[in-house]
Amino acid sequence: MSRLKIFAIYVGLDFLIIAGVLWAAFAQRWPASQFLIPAIVLFALNGLWLIILTIKNTPPGGGGLGY
Numbered sequence: 001m002s003r004l005k006i007f008a009i010y011v012g013l014d015f016l017i018i019a020g021v022l023w024a025a026f027a028q029r030w031p032a033s034q035f036l037i038p039a040i041v042l043f044a045l046n047g048l049w050l051i052i053l054t055i056k057n058t059p060p061g062g063g064g065l066g067y
Helices: 003-027 032-056
Strands: none
């Protein structure tokens, strides 16, 4: 999977999390304590997924940093 595809999936998942938070806050009128902690956990897991897949798909030997 290319880095661009990985990043596009990451951004798409972030937008889905944000949409879920907005839906819970405004459409369902849930208290913030019910959706903010799960949203923070989902953002953290999404970031961890991005890091793992980026490292996994980086070729050995510097990764194109110019060294």
